[in-house]
Amino acid sequence: MKILVPLKRVVDYNVKVRPLPDNSNVDLNNAKMSVNPFCEIALEEAVRIKEAGNAEEVIAVTVGKTESQEQLRTALALGADRAILIETDSILEPLAISKVLTKVVEQEAPDLIILGKQAIDGDNNQTGQMLASMLNYPQATNASEVRFEGDKVNVTREIDGGLQTLQLNKPAIITTDLRLNEPRYASLPNIMKAKKKELTIINVSDLGVEISPRTELLSVELPPSRDAGIIVETVDELVEKLKNEAKVIT
Amino acid sequence: MSILVIAEHDNSSLKGATLNTVTAATGLNGNITLLIAGSNISSVIDEAKKVSGISNIISCDDELYKNFLAEDLSNLVVSISNSYSYILAPATTFGKNLLPRISAKLDVQQISDIISIESEDTFKRPIYAGSCIATVKSNDSIKLITVRSTAFDAAPMDNSNVSVESLDAVNALNISEFVSEEIAKSDRPELTAANIVISGGRGMQSGENFHLLDSIADKLGAAVGASRAAVDAGFVPNDYQVGQTGKIVAPDLYIAVGISGAIQHLAGMKDSKVIVAINKDEDAPIFQVADYGLVSDLFDALPELEAKL
Numbered sequence: 001m002k003i004l005v006p007l008k009r010v011v012d013y014n015v016k017v018r019p020l021p022d023n024s025n026v027d028l029n030n031a032k033m034s035v036n037p038f039c040e041i042a043l044e045e046a047v048r049i050k051e052a053g054n055a056e057e058v059i060a061v062t063v064g065k066t067e068s069q070e071q072l073r074t075a076l077a078l079g080a081d082r083a084i085l086i087e088t089d090s091i092l093e094p095l096a097i098s099k100v101l102t103k104v105v106e107q108e109a110p111d112l113i114i115l116g117k118q119a120i121d122g123d124n125n126q127t128g129q130m131l132a133s134m135l136n137y138p139q140a141t142n143a144s145e146v147r148f149e150g151d152k153v154n155v156t157r158e159i160d161g162g163l164q165t166l167q168l169n170k171p172a173i174i175t176t177d178l179r180l181n182e183p184r185y186a187s188l189p190n191i192m193k194a195k196k197k198e199l200t201i202i203n204v205s206d207l208g209v210e211i212s213p214r215t216e217l218l219s220v221e222l223p224p225s226r227d228a229g230i231i232v233e234t235v236d237e238l239v240e241k242l243k244n245e246a247k248v249i250t
Numbered sequence: 251m252s253i254l255v256i257a258e259h260d261n262s263s264l265k266g267a268t269l270n271t272v273t274a275a276t277g278l279n280g281n282i283t284l285l286i287a288g289s290n291i292s293s294v295i296d297e298a299k300k301v302s303g304i305s306n307i308i309s310c311d312d313e314l315y316k317n318f319l320a321e322d323l324s325n326l327v328v329s330i331s332n333s334y335s336y337i338l339a340p341a342t343t344f345g346k347n348l349l350p351r352i353s354a355k356l357d358v359q360q361i362s363d364i365i366s367i368e369s370e371d372t373f374k375r376p377i378y379a380g381s382c383i384a385t386v387k388s389n390d391s392i393k394l395i396t397v398r399s400t401a402f403d404a405a406p407m408d409n410s411n412v413s414v415e416s417l418d419a420v421n422a423l424n425i426s427e428f429v430s431e432e433i434a435k436s437d438r439p440e441l442t443a444a445n446i447v448i449s450g451g452r453g454m455q456s457g458e459n460f461h462l463l464d465s466i467a468d469k470l471g472a473a474v475g476a477s478r479a480a481v482d483a484g485f486v487p488n489d490y491q492v493g494q495t496g497k498i499v500a501p502d503l504y505i506a507v508g509i510s511g512a513i514q515h516l517a518g519m520k521d522s523k524v525i526v527a528i529n530k531d532e533d534a535p536i537f538q539v540a541d542y543g544l545v546s547d548l549f550d551a552l553p554e555l556e557a558k559l
Binding site for chain 2: 019094128133161179215221228234
């Protein structure tokens, strides 16, 4: 079995993101960039499936600028066997990224595609489902457990009311939620080994995919801030304030 | 222009987020149709006929849609999509799972999780875990949108003029199958619909200690939530999680107990009307968004709070 893990270079989750002074976009100048945390979980799951003997190859792929090679090297250090960068200087929307990924799927013919459920920059939560739709593959989003049953894959999903388990035919698409696994850290020997692993770069224009944007970002602002509150000294004071000042309890 | 709202329900009643999505749809210009697809859904249809703002209902009652699998449900929506300029769904795990599948089939760049409608093609939505608000204009001819329910009021239930037509199922894909579901049962209000929410974090130290929150919740008629840290630690199940990747809540009163206030948690509750934080660490970031902060050991404060309510 072959597993494809599409992943995304995003601002590190510890960075506090603010708008640019002219509000045209967010200010990412000099911000630390990382692999999207949900994508790390996706990669970890793929590597664990391989380590358990259920897959032969894990391929990491990303669509982005040439700097995204850093995140692919991280993926190789974490256990991916090889990596593919679909290079573009444009910021692609999830619809366009999904179209690009269909071309990679055509070439690689993976049995399983595992992605993060969303990237922590745009918070769109779309790419996995869109890719599944374009390929007419089954999907299981927000996965918290993946098990193989014969030639099918059973996925437990985190849904609003609790948990749901689906059985998917392969090839299938899975998107990961937080509790699927805890990703490992890359060891120094593995970081060194990753430098020698194969990283293929393909220019997006060679794929013949229509990637022009469908939306325009008009502005980016800070959300309305909350007024500073007060510190109460006792539970009595808290209850009194909630009853008589905020009037939210009786 | 016509607007299609995809109803979320459980084959017996509408989910609350459907009503918020209808209200969002009334901010666009056009007749609103509610699509109800499921199995044995007559009680859902009866309830939906009362939803203010909609002019008609399209129902599809078929075993195929009993578990709302995105593969089949998306094909059903696509089969009627050419009559609509907008297709809306709630930004719940149901809507997030389903709508991108439809968007891809229609070659549309979906707009996720909107919090306001600025004009017929321009919307506001949070990005970077709510650190920033983006204003986005869609240039697609059909607009597919998921709606953050806390940003829109629930539609009233006073309609008496809704027509209902039924729709046939489309062919089953047979590529995925429902196996099982574990849905949490509780006598308390649903997290996303409760007027008061009391949530516990890592400071609760164990799942057993959540009974301290339960007894206060029972006195206040509140729902009980949790931070990601508490869910990751196994104190409570995933459906308790409030935050960027869990549930987004905006109750009248949110009480955060033993929660430090990571941005991912704040993203899920900072639109609450009144926020109370109880934490023994006076430097915890949660105090920066709290209207009332109590610096205290929760194991002292919670029993006292319960006694005084």
